[in-house]
Amino acid sequence: MELSGKSVMVTGGASGLGAACVRLFSQSGARVLIADINSEGGQKLAQEIGAAARFVQTNVVDEASVQAALKEAQEAFGGLHVLVNCAGIGLAERTLGRHGPHSLEAFTRVIQVNLIGTFNALRLAAQLMSNNEPNTEGERGVIINTASVAAFDGQIGQAAYSASKGGIVGMTLPVARDLARNGIRVVTIAPGIFDTPLMAALPEPARVSLLQQAPFPPRLGKPEEYALLARHIVENPMLNGEVIRLDGAIRLPYLIR
Numbered sequence: 001m002e003l004s005g006k007s008v009m010v011t012g013g014a015s016g017l018g019a020a021c022v023r024l025f026s027q028s029g030a031r032v033l034i035a036d037i038n039s040e041g042g043q044k045l046a047q048e049i050g051a052a053a054r055f056v057q058t059n060v061v062d063e064a065s066v067q068a069a070l071k072e073a074q075e076a077f078g079g080l081h082v083l084v085n086c087a088g089i090g091l092a093e094r095t096l097g098r099h100g101p102h103s104l105e106a107f108t109r110v111i112q113v114n115l116i117g118t119f120n121a122l123r124l125a126a127q128l129m130s131n132n133e134p135n136t137e138g139e140r141g142v143i144i145n146t147a148s149v150a151a152f153d154g155q156i157g158q159a160a161y162s163a164s165k166g167g168i169v170g171m172t173l174p175v176a177r178d179l180a181r182n183g184i185r186v187v188t189i190a191p192g193i194f195d196t197p198l199m200a201a202l203p204e205p206a207r208v209s210l211l212q213q214a215p216f217p218p219r220l221g222k223p224e225e226y227a228l229l230a231r232h233i234v235e236n237p238m239l240n241g242e243v244i245r246l247d248g249a250i251r252l253p254y255l256i257r
């Protein structure tokens with residue numbers, strides 16, 4: 001679908017990859033709702049963008065919170081055409097470390113935010129999108145999820161994170177099949193290593209090690225490069241039910257040092 005004039009919600013839109021989507025999509029003529037748990041960052045970005053953006057503090061794990069954000073999209077923008085799921089958290093913990101077994105609470109939290117939060121947002125957004133008038137393709141909406149190369153090449157310490165991202169990969173096709181009759185497409189991007197605050201949480205030696213594994217381009221991805229793919233997914237009606245690696249041909253190595 002054409003982005004101009006459409007309404008978009010970006011979860012995790014206050015930072016990193018999501019913020020790049022907020023910027024690019026608003027520059028492309030869309031009105032964007034920033035749905036993020038980080039109020040300070042979200043409000044700051046909304047002020048930077050101006051009239052084309054609004055911020056609603058949102059916790060993707062919480063049904064009422066996501067519904068409130070969607071209500072804002074309905075009231076402020078008249079509905080919703082695109083959802084970009086970028087909200088997510090990281091974790092680095094061995095299954096069996098020096099201090100004993102992996103924390104179950106930490107594992108659960110990562111699954112809740114990254115996997116369940118993604119599904120919570122898309123299922124509720126799909127309901128709002130289903131009210132849209134279909135375009136000439138019969139299309140009513142587009143949902144973009146964010147997995148990771150860690151869904152396929154998970155490293156030491158990534159059991160929880162990779163499981164959460166593998167779940168997003170696994171549900172992409174069945175959700176696309178579910179929503180086909182509603183004219184809603186579903187595509188997942190699996191980024192490699194991108195220059196964001198989340199990646200900055202990885203110890204420097206690990207980041208250096210990863211960069212040495214990046215075939216081409218031998219650098220961290222730019223968040224705007226993620227946003228460019230997200231925009232193309234919206235604009236290309238033949239993209240559906242697929243997971244697209246955006247990674248410069250990196251394959252995560254076994255060891256990070």
Ligand SMILES: CCCCCCCCCCCCC[C@H](O)CC(=O)SCCNC(=O)CCNC(=O)[C@H](O)C(C)(C)COP(=O)(O)OP(=O)(O)OC[C@H]1O[C@@H](n2cnc3c(N)ncnc32)[C@H](O)[C@@H]1OP(=O)(O)O
Binds near residue numbers: 092193198
């Ligand atoms: C709660 C907030 C968490 C914030 C951290 C978030 C980090 C993740 C951010 C990534 C964001 C981008 C993700 C994106 O999708 C793209 C990618 O996935 S890129 C790939 C990212 N890679 C990772 O995230 C890897 C994460 N793993 C690690 O960082 C490490 O493997 C680890 C889990 C920290 C464990 O590393 P260790 O070196 O083992 O560190 P330890 O503290 O466990 O150990 C130190 C020392 O002891 C030795 N040791 C460990 N366990 C044992 C053992 N069972 N027996 C004997 N010795 C052990 C270990 O070898 C170390 O020895 P040293 O070499 O230091 O002498």
Ligand SMILES: NC(=O)c1ccc[n+]([C@@H]2O[C@H](COP(=O)([O-])OP(=O)(O)OC[C@H]3O[C@@H](n4cnc5c(N)ncnc54)[C@H](O)[C@@H]3O)[C@@H](O)[C@H]2O)c1
Binds near residue numbers: 014058088090114
């Ligand atoms: N940076 C990378 O290299 C990389 C690679 C692969 C996948 N990813 C994924 O991309 C997505 C965006 O990551 P990023 O690198 O931009 O990180 P980031 O930390 O810059 O942005 C993540 C955003 O999600 C928000 N968030 C966290 N928990 C939330 C919740 N419960 N509800 C609502 N918002 C919440 C944070 O406040 C933050 O603004 C994540 O899902 C991450 O797993 C990142």
